[in-house]
Amino acid sequence: MNDGKTEDALRVTHHESRDKGDSSLVTRYSSLSYCVRCGACKELCPTYIEDSTEGMGARGRLMLLRGLAGGDIEPSKALDERIFSCMLCGACNSICPLGINITGAIYKYRRDLRAPNNKRTFISLWVKFALKRATTGFRILKFIEGVGEVFPVYRLKPFKILREIGIGSLDAPLRDSASIFKVSRPKGRIAVFAGCTANFLYPGIGRSLIRSLNAMSYEVILPKGEACCGAPLMGLGLEDAAVRLAEKNMKTFKKMKVEAVISLCPTCVHFIRNEYKGLVGDSIENAMEVSQFFSDKLSAIGNLKDSHSLPLSGSSLKVVYHDPCHSLYSLNVSAEPRQILRSMGLDLVEAERGCCGFGGTFRLLYQDLSESILKKRVEGYRKADMIVTSCPNCMVQLRSRVKDRQVKHIVELIEEAVQGDRDEKEI
Ligand code: SF4
Numbered sequence: 001m002n003d004g005k006t007e008d009a010l011r012v013t014h015h016e017s018r019d020k021g022d023s024s025l026v027t028r029y030s031s032l033s034y035c036v037r038c039g040a041c042k043e044l045c046p047t048y049i050e051d052s053t054e055g056m057g058a059r060g061r062l063m064l065l066r067g068l069a070g071g072d073i074e075p076s077k078a079l080d081e082r083i084f085s086c087m088l089c090g091a092c093n094s095i096c097p098l099g100i101n102i103t104g105a106i107y108k109y110r111r112d113l114r115a116p117n118n119k120r121t122f123i124s125l126w127v128k129f130a131l132k133r134a135t136t137g138f139r140i141l142k143f144i145e146g147v148g149e150v151f152p153v154y155r156l157k158p159f160k161i162l163r164e165i166g167i168g169s170l171d172a173p174l175r176d177s178a179s180i181f182k183v184s185r186p187k188g189r190i191a192v193f194a195g196c197t198a199n200f201l202y203p204g205i206g207r208s209l210i211r212s213l214n215a216m217s218y219e220v221i222l223p224k225g226e227a228c229c230g231a232p233l234m235g236l237g238l239e240d241a242a243v244r245l246a247e248k249n250m251k252t253f254k255k256m257k258v259e260a261v262i263s264l265c266p267t268c269v270h271f272i273r274n275e276y277k278g279l280v281g282d283s284i285e286n287a288m289e290v291s292q293f294f295s296d297k298l299s300a301i302g303n304l305k306d307s308h309s310l311p312l313s314g315s316s317l318k319v320v321y322h323d324p325c326h327s328l329y330s331l332n333v334s335a336e337p338r339q340i341l342r343s344m345g346l347d348l349v350e351a352e353r354g355c356c357g358f359g360g361t362f363r364l365l366y367q368d369l370s371e372s373i374l375k376k377r378v379e380g381y382r383k384a385d386m387i388v389t390s391c392p393n394c395m396v397q398l399r400s401r402v403k404d405r406q407v408k409h410i411v412e413l414i415e416e417a418v419q420g421d422r423d424e425k426e427i
């Protein structure tokens, strides 16, 4: 039985689109009725590929939401699980021949209709706290990791990934070095939107980006005011909190006179460039992924084939490129990183493309599923001596399983290639 409230919540569409001026996040439930059930979306859906049940695929989720909107099915814990186990990877949106915004419908369900869930509430509270007090949150995690086994929380399943990352050994967040990095006779100015994972877990890749840009004569701004892009909050159904972060980022980055806002994380780029329109009516249009920017500058990128810092230097190093979902499906970036790697003289091997199984809070909420998706992905990469990607979240996930080979962000290789024999500047 439909209680009216559910139907109302599902029906919102046109005035929201008008009010918010975009269709990306707000092509809500009305479009569900256009689905012709062709099934193309489920063939790319990582949770369907793993689980093989209709309800765990894109088409099945859409049918469930359609049933809910029409009053044919009622809200339930099982429905909630199906909708929350979506990784929001965007693969379904990219392939649907009718352009149905499946993730938009899923965001809306999570915002308006999610059922209470203790685990998710705990994670939501933690994420909200950590994003508001990011440095304090980072220190707490370091403390928990430092105290280790003595602290019972450390043994809980959600901390497994933190144990694998080794937070205690990490250095200061990138944002501590917020500044303007000048060069003599700059050819342009670039702003860096680091993203939370790079900021706190892998600040080194942020420094690599700054040094690479400086080496190519770009002045770099690493602003103090960067907030989380909001994607994790949207995934948890906390749209109001995500809007506040979006407003903060718009204030910081929109006014900057820069050639590009480069992020180390494709999810951040997708959000600040595509999804902010639906959230705050405006976006950071010149946001781009690392390889989008550097692929235009291939002539400045050197040959890495004999680099002494790479394993197997002097031999034919086989590299596989792991496509982050939001690069592939939301930003349409896949040729650029491959061009860059080839221009470095590296031997690029191809493997089946697909999700690594991270999916932000999905990694914490659906650990078994996440790990089985990861296992398959990594098996496909076994012919490569090194795995390269453009996403720090994929790095976290891949490194949790790959122990015998390096997993690098493409910017680390770009830095080696553009720096050449130059002295490394202190950042
Ligand atoms: S690809 Fe589009 S039309 Fe086909 S089943 Fe999926 S949502 Fe429906």
Ligand code: SF4
Pocket (backbone or CB within 6 Å): 041, 044, 045, 046, 047, 048, 057, 058, 059, 061, 085, 086, 087, 088, 089, 090, 091, 092, 093, 102, 103
């Ligand atoms: S966003 Fe990804 S995980 Fe979610 S339904 Fe679409 S393809 Fe499946």
